Amino acid sequence: MREKRGRPADWLRRNPPVAASDSSPAVEVTDLHFAYPGCRDVLRGISFSIHPRESVAIIGPNGAGKSTLALHLNGLLRGDGVVRILGLAVSDRTVRDIRTRVGLVFQDPDDQLFLTSVGQDVAFGPSNMGLSRTEIDERVSDALAAVGMDGSENRLIHHLSSGEKKRVALATTLAMRPDVLILDEPSANLDPKARRRLMQILKSLPVTKIIITHDLPLAYELCPRALLLSEGMLVADSTTPEMLFDQRLLAANDLELPYAFGPQARAEV
Amino acid sequence: MRREATQPARFLPRAAVVDSAIHRLDPRVKVVAILTLILAIVSTPREAAWAFVAYAAILVLLVAIARLPLKHVFRRLLVVLPVIVLVAVVLPLYGAMRQGNPDPTSVVAGADLLLLWNVAAKSLLATLSVVLLASTTTVPDILSAFERLRVPATLVLILSFMFRYVFVLAEEARRMHIAIEARGYGRHRLGRIPALARLAGALFLRSHNRGERVYEAMLSRGFNGRIRVSTDSKLHLADTLFVGSLVVVALAIRLMATVAWR
Numbered sequence: 001m002r003e004k005r006g007r008p009a010d011w012l013r014r015n016p017p018v019a020a021s022d023s024s025p026a027v028e029v030t031d032l033h034f035a036y037p038g039c040r041d042v043l044r045g046i047s048f049s050i051h052p053r054e055s056v057a058i059i060g061p062n063g064a065g066k067s068t069l070a071l072h073l074n075g076l077l078r079g080d081g082v083v084r085i086l087g088l089a090v091s092d093r094t095v096r097d098i099r100t101r102v103g104l105v106f107q108d109p110d111d112q113l114f115l116t117s118v119g120q121d122v123a124f125g126p127s128n129m130g131l132s133r134t135e136i137d138e139r140v141s142d143a144l145a146a147v148g149m150d151g152s153e154n155r156l157i158h159h160l161s162s163g164e165k166k167r168v169a170l171a172t173t174l175a176m177r178p179d180v181l182i183l184d185e186p187s188a189n190l191d192p193k194a195r196r197r198l199m200q201i202l203k204s205l206p207v208t209k210i211i212i213t214h215d216l217p218l219a220y221e222l223c224p225r226a227l228l229l230s231e232g233m234l235v236a237d238s239t240t241p242e243m244l245f246d247q248r249l250l251a252a253n254d255l256e257l258p259y260a261f262g263p264q265a266r267a268e269v
Numbered sequence: 270m271r272r273e274a275t276q277p278a279r280f281l282p283r284a285a286v287v288d289s290a291i292h293r294l295d296p297r298v299k300v301v302a303i304l305t306l307i308l309a310i311v312s313t314p315r316e317a318a319w320a321f322v323a324y325a326a327i328l329v330l331l332v333a334i335a336r337l338p339l340k341h342v343f344r345r346l347l348v349v350l351p352v353i354v355l356v357a358v359v360l361p362l363y364g365a366m367r368q369g370n371p372d373p374t375s376v377v378a379g380a381d382l383l384l385l386w387n388v389a390a391k392s393l394l395a396t397l398s399v400v401l402l403a404s405t406t407t408v409p410d411i412l413s414a415f416e417r418l419r420v421p422a423t424l425v426l427i428l429s430f431m432f433r434y435v436f437v438l439a440e441e442a443r444r445m446h447i448a449i450e451a452r453g454y455g456r457h458r459l460g461r462i463p464a465l466a467r468l469a470g471a472l473f474l475r476s477h478n479r480g481e482r483v484y485e486a487m488l489s490r491g492f493n494g495r496i497r498v499s500t501d502s503k504l505h506l507a508d509t510l511f512v513g514s515l516v517v518v519a520l521a522i523r524l525m526a527t528v529a530w531r
């Protein structure tokens with residue numbers, strides 16, 4: 001694969017994210033409840049707070065409410081409770097502003113990339129922000145450079161490989177220069193090389209990151225802190241190593257480390 | 270992964286594979302010129318055979334300038350063959366019916382042959398025009414041309430979604446079909462029908478769900494009901510000359526065909 005041309009995230013260094021007020025947390029969720037119509041409660045009283053530039057993994061079994069929580073963080077869903085982004089409470093009035101501050105990368109890039117060419121799709125977010133043509137173009141090429149896809153503006157989306165689609169999906173949110181980046185299962189359907197590539201890119205981005213994942217080694221490597229969600233409740237909030245080596249906690253929540261990283265494998269060596 | 274990436278290529282017009290003066294023209298100019306040409310072709314009276322020869326000459330010249338592979342052009346022209354064959358088969362029956370003559374073979378009159386000629390010439394030439402456009406312009410470029418030519422935005426967006434997701438859907442359908450076959454379905458043709466019906470239903474539901482997810486993703490990037498896919502570009506002298514001369518020549522042929530026929 002072609003190496004990217006030197007400037008991994010220059011755009012961020014040139015334009016450091018500006019917080020609404022420096023002291024406020026990047027994300028603050030207070031007693032969040034939510035139920036889909038006609039279903040049992042999906043979120044049952046979740047509270048946590050994340051500092052600017054922190055990287056936090058959200059782990060938990062299927063159906064724990066992880067993706068539903070993510071949809072609350074940029075106002076796509078509104079439950080009972082308060083969600084604040086950089087001190088700004090999510091409401092009808094603030095939701096447009098909040099969506100430019102919170103970049104959400106969906107699990108399936110085919111959901112996120114809906115226009116025909118790479119350049120058009122990456123330009124979609126910035127053009128919704130009402131920027132000028134030259135600024136949009138600059139943001140598109142910067143965002144593509146940040147994910148190692150520079151010069152692919154004219155490629156068609158359906159000609160990209162899964163790994164490339166994933167990186168372009170990330171670029172579509174980076175082009176909006178968000179303060180908070182939320183990724184839903186970033187390593188799903190990626191081969192080891194594409195996964196490694198994506199992790200390196202994520203590491204290089206100096207923004208607040210929330211990574212929802214079943215890929216516990218990825219959580220371990222990228223996020224110093226982890227939240228464990230189960231049945232709509234926050235079960236644990238600790239450092240990632242602490243959580244991942246607490247076998248009893250993981251087992252109680254239907255999670256496990258890959259065999260090769262667990263104590264059995266170490267005993268075999 | 271690799272196959273997913275390359276497979277849709279066979280659906281694609283091989284645009285931008287070769288480069289030529291025609292490829293480099295502004296897409297708007299090509300859309301307008303080709304549309305004018307098609308309108309002129311289909312509205313020309315069928316008796317003016319020389320006019321169709323003239324249209325054909327223009328198109329062949331353009332195909333030559335665009336350096337399109339002949340095999341590619343011919344293969345794409347084959348789409349109209351069923352239509353022409355259908356007309357050819359139905360014509361004698363039609364003639365028989367009109368004249369109340371029970372023997373269909375005896376009545377292929379000159380007027381009927383003229384009808385066949387009309388359908389064949391017009392459909393072939395119109396298709397050739399479209400092939401020329403589609404083979405020298407990428408789909409995103411054509412869409413952006415539509416947008417800048419003030420085609421309603423919703424329509425452009427629907428076309429754009431269709432082009433983007435037809436491959437995703439085809440791939441999904443293929444996978445589901447394989448899954449059905451893998452479980453021993455399809456020994457008898459009739460036995461397949463219920464499974465195929467369910468496949469179609471499942472595909473519809475999946476598309477509906479995907480639509481919702483796509484919309485969520487659009488909203489989270491600040492979608493406000495408007496999408497502009499086009500990029501700004503100015504028309505060059507070559508563009509103006511191309512569209513000007515093609516429109517003038519096409520209209521001139523069309524006009525002369527009417528006058529001469531009268």
